[in-house]
Amino acid sequence: MSAAPQIDLTNAETFPSRRTEAWKYSDMKRWLREAPEPSGTALVGAPGPFYDLGGEAIVFANGRPVGVTDFIASGVQTLRLRFISDAVGTGHTAAARIVARPGARLLLLETHEGKGSAYVAHNKVEIDVARDAEVTRIVLIEEPEDAISVTNAEVRLEAGGRYRQTVVTTGAKLQRIETQLSHGAEGADARLDGLYLLKGSRHTDLTTVVDHRAADGTTSQLTKGVVHDTARGVFQGKIIVERGADGTDARMAHNALIASERGEIDAKPELIIYADDVQCAHGNTVGTLDESALFYIQQRGIPADEARALLVQAFLFEVIDRIEDEAAKEVVRAWLTARL
Amino acid sequence: MLKINNLHVSVADKPILKGLTLEVPAGEVHAVMGPNGAGKSTLGYSLSGRPGYEVTDGSASWNGQDLLGLDPAERAAAGVFLSFQYPMEIPGVPAMTFIRTALNAQKRARGEEEVSAPAFLKQVKAASQALKMDFDMLKRPLNVGFSGGEKKRMEILQMALLEPSLLILDETDSGLDIDALRIVSEGVNALRRADRSMLVITHYQRLLDYIKPDKVHVLAAGRIVASGGPELALELEAEGYDKFLPTAA
Numbered sequence: 001m002s003a004a005p006q007i008d009l010t011n012a013e014t015f016p017s018r019r020t021e022a023w024k025y026s027d028m029k030r031w032l033r034e035a036p037e038p039s040g041t042a043l044v045g046a047p048g049p050f051y052d053l054g055g056e057a058i059v060f061a062n063g064r065p066v067g068v069t070d071f072i073a074s075g076v077q078t079l080r081l082r083f084i085s086d087a088v089g090t091g092h093t094a095a096a097r098i099v100a101r102p103g104a105r106l107l108l109l110e111t112h113e114g115k116g117s118a119y120v121a122h123n124k125v126e127i128d129v130a131r132d133a134e135v136t137r138i139v140l141i142e143e144p145e146d147a148i149s150v151t152n153a154e155v156r157l158e159a160g161g162r163y164r165q166t167v168v169t170t171g172a173k174l175q176r177i178e179t180q181l182s183h184g185a186e187g188a189d190a191r192l193d194g195l196y197l198l199k200g201s202r203h204t205d206l207t208t209v210v211d212h213r214a215a216d217g218t219t220s221q222l223t224k225g226v227v228h229d230t231a232r233g234v235f236q237g238k239i240i241v242e243r244g245a246d247g248t249d250a251r252m253a254h255n256a257l258i259a260s261e262r263g264e265i266d267a268k269p270e271l272i273i274y275a276d277d278v279q280c281a282h283g284n285t286v287g288t289l290d291e292s293a294l295f296y297i298q299q300r301g302i303p304a305d306e307a308r309a310l311l312v313q314a315f316l317f318e319v320i321d322r323i324e325d326e327a328a329k330e331v332v333r334a335w336l337t338a339r340l
Numbered sequence: 341m342l343k344i345n346n347l348h349v350s351v352a353d354k355p356i357l358k359g360l361t362l363e364v365p366a367g368e369v370h371a372v373m374g375p376n377g378a379g380k381s382t383l384g385y386s387l388s389g390r391p392g393y394e395v396t397d398g399s400a401s402w403n404g405q406d407l408l409g410l411d412p413a414e415r416a417a418a419g420v421f422l423s424f425q426y427p428m429e430i431p432g433v434p435a436m437t438f439i440r441t442a443l444n445a446q447k448r449a450r451g452e453e454e455v456s457a458p459a460f461l462k463q464v465k466a467a468s469q470a471l472k473m474d475f476d477m478l479k480r481p482l483n484v485g486f487s488g489g490e491k492k493r494m495e496i497l498q499m500a501l502l503e504p505s506l507l508i509l510d511e512t513d514s515g516l517d518i519d520a521l522r523i524v525s526e527g528v529n530a531l532r533r534a535d536r537s538m539l540v541i542t543h544y545q546r547l548l549d550y551i552k553p554d555k556v557h558v559l560a561a562g563r564i565v566a567s568g569g570p571e572l573a574l575e576l577e578a579e580g581y582d583k584f585l586p587t588a589a
């Protein structure tokens with residue numbers, strides 16, 4: 001089911017191009033013809049957006065672990081997973097592995113903190129959610145406009161496992177955030193949400209592949225995005241319901257706004273169903289900012305830029321409102337508000 | 341004083357206002373009446389700067405300041421308020437947050453001090469009570485799912501809180517039952533002041549029983565074709581607009 005060929009930054013042969021169906025909107029090879037030189041060391045620097053929420057930390061600086069790379073959660077825990085890139089024109093790969101033991105509740109606060117410029121980052125995260133465990137993964141991504149990054153998360157849910165994901169990104173030159181999730185045993189529950197706000201010529205590609213391999217699993221997905229200028233947002237969502245995964249309930253929605261003449265959105269929702277007695281639905285809308293609402297807001301004295309930001313914020317906050325953890329929700333709201 | 345001189349406005353290249361001239365001195369309330377499609381809403385939109393309403397000739401100024409060169413938010417900061425015939429819904433933005441954001445944006449533009457949240461809350465409570473509005477409505481996204489009458493009340497509430505000096509009311513009476521009409525009119529009358537001017541746009545005379553105009557103008561086919569005292573409104577009510585319509589040749 002892998003949507004990604006195994007990318008190896010040291011081998012340009014492994015970089016997907018648009019000739020690979022799953023990468024047709026994100027032509028990595030076009031922007032990266034040769035393998036980048038490996039990045040040197042980097043300083044960790046500032047404490048990161050989720051610092052105030054405490055908990056344990058896994059930190060990578062230019063791919064190098066600063067301490068451990070693996071984490072096993074039991075009970076109720078918070079883990080900050082930080083991918084820090086501070087390189088110029090070089091590449092690095094980081095890999096983390098997270099396990100939530102049976103009954104554990106983990107709040108996983110992931111940040112991609114890009115400094116430097118024109119770097120290539122490849123991040124891999126493996127997450128195992130054991131029986132009746134719950135993982136909430138919130139990802140905030142901020143990278144330079146000339147960076148290239150690919151993040152791949154593989155999530156496996158055991159019986160009764162719960163997984164909640166919210167990816168929030170402002171894009172990069174070429175950015176792919178991929179989540180592959182499998183319902184490996186019955187009665188698992190997943191929420192996979194995404195939010196992108198792209199300016200300039202930025203690009204992001206939120207790709208999810210959800211594989212229902214067992215009965216009575218539920219998946220709920222909401223991705224919303226806004227593109228300005230000449231930015232390009234890509235949403236690819238694939239849900240596969242395998243034979244025998246009866247009683248599956250899967251819903252996927254992608255709603256986007258193009259806030260400029262030359263912005264672009266590409267969306268590819270797919271449902272592939274081999275089981276009986278399933279409830280599946282997907283919806284996709286792409287619109288523009290409501291001009292009459294914009295005028296109304298300005299008539300009350302709010303300048304055009306602020307009026308636009310108000311409508312964009314209202315549109316995007318729906319995704320953030322689905323985050324259950326109140327403290328994390330507040331951090332994400334403030335983070336986004338500062339970037340409108 | 342509002343001074344509109346020889347105003348020509350086109351929408352989608354179609355001339356709608358064709359040489360409209362009108363003056364409203366400070367402290368006065370003038371009614372603009374006219375048949376459907378005469379250009380009444382176009383007048384309100386043109387004065388407030390709605391995109392798509394292209395001024396091709398003429399001028400409009402408020403207290404000596406040219407309005408037509410300002411963007412909509414600048415006009416609002418200069419005192420212009422349009423109560424919309426069909427107020428828009430603003431999803432995701434609570435009404436109270438919206439009004440405070442607007443008020444503070446205007447204050448910033450005028451170089452005044454912003455109003456604090458607690459002080460604003462007090463003002464909102466008083467103003468919503470005066471208009472007999474349920475305070476909880478102000479916590480809901482602005483106008484989303486509101487009835488026509490509720491939207492109109494919300495317009496008047498915003499007007500009361502933003503304290504504009506040029507008040508343009510576009511068919512404020514439509515969608516209101518008799519009780520609501522009385523309450524809303526009282527709200528509008530309370531805003532009358534020596535340094536404010538009001539342009540009350542309406543199709544029916546009914547509203548003018550409650551908001552007594554100093555003058556009544558008839559707008560037909562894009563121009564003011566008659567002006568007079570309040571008795572003109574009664575005459576229109578009795579005889580209709582027929583005699584002001586261009587005769588079919």
Ligand SMILES: Nc1ncnc2c1ncn2[C@@H]1O[C@H](COP(=O)(O)OP(=O)(O)O)[C@@H](O)[C@H]1O
Pocket residue numbers: 351352356374375376377378379380381382383392
């Ligand atoms: N956005 C628009 N696009 C095209 N025509 C319009 C638009 N707005 C108004 N018009 C036309 O302009 C004329 C005047 O409309 P309006 O100002 O709404 O009249 P009133 O408010 O007096 O009923 C009508 O013929 C209407 O069809």
Ligand SMILES: [Mg+2]
Pocket residue numbers: 380381382425511
């Ligand atoms: Mg009208």
